[in-house]
Amino acid sequence: MMGGLPCLSIGDGPPLIVLLFTPQAATPTGLGRRYLMRTVKPFTEHFTVHVLNRRPGLSPTTTMAELAAHYAGAIETTFTSPVNVLGMSTGGSLALQLAADRPDLVGRLVLGGTACVLGPIGKRAQRAYIERARRGQRPSPALAELVTESTISRTLVKALGWLADGRKDHIDAATMLNAEDGFDLRGRLHDVKAPTLLVQGEKDLVYPLELARQTACGIADVRLVVYPGRGHGGTFTDKRFSADALAFLNGN
Structure with missing residues (x-):
């Protein structure tokens, strides 16, 4: 646990907070855990990865801002300086909300397959x-x-x-996805102060490329990388994703 939130910590090095969507508000098990480990393994060689999850039993009307406040509390009580954050898909929406609401807590921000609002x-x-x-x-x-x-x-x-x-x-x-349904950060992207890398698949159906471009245009210090021909899930499984993310997190 980290600040009352389910947390899986693995690796060695400075902290990297990883935010993603899981069906249950708990550390994944079984096939879900295997997929998670495959996703974060490249990062564990450079960072202590903390996969944070939402607390269980949330109100059905919980908003993304309220979720971000929970995560901010966990980070603030655990670390004494800003931390790097990696958010993918719905976890990317949460990471954007966190970075906008609490810019003092986020060092570098990596977003994969996400945008400031869901596509239709x-x-x-x-x-x-x-x-x-x-x-x-x-x-x-x-x-x-x-x-x-x-x-x-x-x-x-x-x-x-x-x-x-x-x-x-x-x-x-459903509570987590309902929070994202109401999520719209288009008017607040200027509040994201962290250097940001946004990696997007050209054929993402969830967060279309045009929305990713709008997101990038609203953040002052941002780099947008597009993977041609890749859909939503293909962004994270592309071998370039971890390499591009690690290069950015290491200041390159």
Whole structure:
């Protein structure tokens, strides 16, 4: 735990806070943990990585600003100087909110596959997820359109998502996505003071490239890197992602 938030710490070196979306408000286990470890492993060779998660049992009306305040409290009580932050997808939205609300806590900021507001396809799919979760249905099939534009592939992704959901309670995940549904930092990007790297896939359906460009235009000290042909998930699995992020975090 870190300041009351679930936390997985691994690696050696200066701190790197990692923010991402997980179905449960807990340190991932099973396949989720394996995916997480594969994602953060390159960073653990240079930093002590702290994967912070939201606290469980949040009010369904929790906002992104309220979530960011929880994370700010954990960081402030644990570290005595600004820390580097890496946020991906929904975790990137949270990282942007944190950097805008508490610029004193963020050293360098790396964002992957995110923007200052959700795109229309992302909003539609996540709202469907929220509605399914609150009705007690398995919600992940609603996210299929975020993965691919192919009808056949979407059918397969829906089936896999349904199986992956199992009998878990997804209300907590719906709360996180509902917070992002109301997230819109377009008018406050100037409050982000940290040097920022934004890595975006050219074909991201969740946060379209145009929104990423708008985000970059609003931040004073920013570098935008676009991966041609990459979709949302492909941004993080691209081998260039960790290399580009590490180079930036190390001041290059």
